Amino acid sequence: QSALTQPPSVSGSPGQSVTISCTGTSSDVGSYSRVSWYRQPPGTAPKLMIYDVTYRPSGVPPRFSGSKSGNTASLTISGLQAEDEADYYCSSYTSSNTHVFGTGTKVTVL
Amino acid sequence: QMQLQESGPGLVKPSETLSLTCTVSGGSMSNIPYYWGWIRQSPGKGLEWIGTIFYTGSTDYNPSLKSRVTISVETSKNQFSLSLTSVTAADSAVYYCARRSGDYYHFSSWGQGTLVTVSS
Numbered sequence: 001q002s003a004l005t006q007p008p009s010v011s012g013s014p015g016q017s018v019t020i021s022c023t024g025t026s027s028d029v030g031s032y033s034r035v036s037w038y039r040q041p042p043g044t045a046p047k048l049m050i051y052d053v054t055y056r057p058s059g060v061p062p063r064f065s066g067s068k069s070g071n072t073a074s075l076t077i078s079g080l081q082a083e084d085e086a087d088y089y090c091s092s093y094t095s096s097n098t099h100v101f102g103t104g105t106k107v108t109v110l
Numbered sequence: 111q112m113q114l115q116e117s118g119p120g121l122v123k124p125s126e127t128l129s130l131t132c133t134v135s136g137g138s139m140s141n142i143p144y145y146w147g148w149i150r151q152s153p154g155k156g157l158e159w160i161g162t163i164f165y166t167g168s169t170d171y172n173p174s175l176k177s178r179v180t181i182s183v184e185t186s187k188n189q190f191s192l193s194l195t196s197v198t199a200a201d202s203a204v205y206y207c208a209r210r211s212g213d214y215y216h217f218s219s220w221g222q223g224t225l226v227t228v229s230s
Contacts, residue, residue, distance in 0.1 A: 001173060003156065036216035038157075045206055045223050046157065051216040089157050093215035097170050099147075099159040 004029065004090055004102035011108040012080045020105045022073040022090030028100055030071035034093035037066060037075045041086040049088075050075060077107070085109045112137040114207050114221035122201075122228050128194040132207030132221060133187075139165060140185040143212030148181060148192045150203040151223075158203075162210065163190060202228045 005023040012018040022029065022037075029035055033053045038046035048057050050066040053073060063078040073092070077084055090102035118130035132146065139146070147162040161171040163181045171179050175194070183190040194201060204225050208217035 032215075034215035038217075045220040046217075047220070048216055048218050051214060051218075057218065091157075091159075091216065096173075098172060099162070099215075101149075101157040101159060104156040 001028075001094065001096070001098060001100050004092060004100055006088075006090060006102040006105045008103075009106045009108065011110055012077075013110045014080055014082065016080050017076060017078045018080060018107060019074050019076045020088055020090075020107070022075070022092075022102045024071050024073075024092055024100070026071060027096070028092040028094040029068065029073050031095050032093060033068065035066070035068060035073040036091045037064075038089045038091065039084075039086045040089065046089060080109055082109050112209060112219055114209060114219055116205060116207050116221045116224040118205075118224060118226070120225060120227060122197055122226060123230050124198055124228055125196055128192070128197050128201060128226055128228070130192045130205055130207075130224065130226070131189050132191070133189050134209075135188070138185075139183065139188050139190075141165070145210040145212065146181075146183060146190045147208045147210060147217060149206045149208055149217070149220075151206070152200075152203040155203075160192065160194075160205075164212070197228045199228050202226060 037050040040046045053068045145162045148160040178195045180193040204223040206223045207221045209219040
């Protein structure tokens, strides 16, 4: 299985919005609403930010939102803050009962 | 709140078997429909799903690693384990254990990760 495709980096100034795309296939992202997003600051374990495309776990601020269209899912961070600077990974469950992660995107707050 | 902690050797020789254990605290693994998984991250690289085991013992593995991977669970000890055979330098990575609820398809809890280096 191939990794989902994400842009290597995105950046924005504090207060702005950034969107990270995650492109897969009809066998993963396009098949189900089983896309999740994780944030990983340097040297730490990933933390769940979005699940089932649009749902936020308890404690994740509403400025994090997710969406999906066809084989591409997206994570939008509104009102960018310095603490949002991290690597972000998407993940999808697949039609083969496996999980696949994205290539990762580094978010830089200018 | 369940917590997960990886343990095992930090250095493994090429061609040998990498063995790691994840200990779950703050709750029992028995008779609760959770999936327990292993994910790894090579230095400076992205996340790679290795495999998952259901509390019943059924497993799913990454096709690219399936021939070398075994995940097992020992609910009486509140632990699950990873075995990866015939390792090479490409298997050097931070290995994370994680938990997935049975009705969902994301990993909601993660261990802090343990670095394993394959070198002679």
